[in-house]
Amino acid sequence: MTGAQGRDRRPQGRDWPLWEVFVRARRGLTHQHVGSLHAPDAAMALRNARDVYTRRGEGVSIWVVPSAAIVANSPEEKDPFFDPALDKVYRHPTFYDVPEGAKHL
């Protein structure tokens, strides 16, 4: 087909938006990000996610989110975002004596 002439009107993969998929493995756990996929709309994204990510019984609940709706920090912001957290030991609760008999700590 001569794409330049516009003869080929088949939808191409790049025309379908990208969706991020979150799956909850079982009750009581949180949804975990498992990957992404292309789909023409939300309803099809949910079905595609079911087929691609839960066909071996991996989940009981699926969320799909348009990738474009996710706001992410930029790699250049890594230092201002995360470095200050590394050198303040007093932010970590490591200076307490654990009372005897306290379980599950």
Added chain:
Amino acid sequence: MTGPAAGPRTLPPLAAYALALGDDALILAQRLGQWVARAPQLEEDIALANIALDLLGQARTLLGYAGAVEGAGRDEDDLAYLRDDRDFRNVQLVEIPNGDFAVTMARQLVFSAYQYELYTALLGSGDATIAGLAGKAVKEVAYHRDHATQWVLRLGDGTQLSHERMQAGLDRVWPYVAEVFDGDGPAARLPGVAADPAALRPAWQAYLTPVLDQATLRLPEPRWRSRGGRSGLHTEHLGHLLAEMQHLHRSHPGASW
């Protein structure tokens, strides 16, 4: 060919019924498998393969049961791989070529909606194996039906081109619809166990009509109809499908993983 699977034979009604339903599932599974690596999208590729594998699972149960009821020592592999086309009992709808994606979705909508009503009715079958299979399969085909519905809605009520091709897909498969509901197959000899195909049609129609309406598609009015699949009369396409499906097993008898 020769061997235990050769030649026509008269099956007990229950075996014939299980074989007919199993052949439907097996042949459609093989057809859908032909989409693998060719579907419009990777995601759809996986979806079609999933549906095919669901159908293959149903076919294994049904063919295995048909062989057990027959009691002549044929297992699911013998029945799947060592029969010739005249011994297959599937309706012709499931053997017609995939065509384009719209044809495949039209066939899937028609057939999954039928299977949904079939397995729902078979939940109350007097045969425990058939009822057990129906309980598992009805959930699978509910998803198949939904998947096909989603695509028929989007393509039918999409662009002018997608609408035309979806309508052409429906027109292509509709001559094969009436045969699915014919009441003269093995079901007629199994009251209380089998589901009368003709009795399934109203519920099938009640599901299909609003879907086609919403998809702005016209119910086709074919001028001819297929018949004969349940008695071994098939289109010329089935032999080619079987050649591909059976070749490996016949070339290497007894081979296993």
